[in-house]
Amino acid sequence: MMELYDLMHGAGLLFIFLGIVTIIVAGIGLFRLPDLYLRASAVGTSAGLGVASIVIGALLMDFSGLNLIKAAVAVIAQLLTSAVGSMAIARSGYLNNSMPAEITHTDDLLKTRRDLDADSHGEPSR
Template identity: 90%
Template sequence: MMELHDIMHGAGLVFIFLGILTIIVAGIGLFRLPDLYLRASAVGTSAGLGVASIVIGALLMDFSGLNLVKAAVAVIAQLLTSAVGSMAIARSGYLNNSLPAEITHTDDLLKTRRDRATDPEGESST
């Protein structure tokens, strides 16, 4: 009969391999996706979830109360920083006029851009 330690070790390995697979998919996305915005979104989400999955897997393989606290802090920090970082990269690209892929049909941020050229009457020149 399997002990709890063996089950947790096996589950930890599954989480680690899922995390590795997620990061590999994010890496492929860097080369296959057509523009900065899609790449930033895919890598920010996938890398955040991949690293979080690896940390959870490591926690399951060597579980203790202290490791639980460390893993919780690491997972929360990783999920927050990967999302904020990828959005900062996308925003920087947008403000530097990085062109989106042709499959992008709308630009919802165009109406809110403060750096658009305007004429003296306040009408947009675009």
């Protein structure tokens, strides 16, 4: 019969493996996705979840009360900063007129741009 230690160790290895696969998929997305916005979204989400999964796996492999607190802080910080960071990168690209991919049909943020003239019909003022 397997002991609790063996189960936690196996689950930890599984979480670490899933985290590594998630980060590899995000890396592939950097090369395969067509524009800045899709790349920022994929990497921000995948890297956040991948690192959080690796931290949880490491916690399961070496569980203690202090490690639980460290892992909780690390996972929360990683999820918050990856989301905010990828959003900031996409916003910066948008404000610097980085063109979206051809598959993008609508621009819901166009009406909120302050640097557009009323006569330019959606073109940034120069």
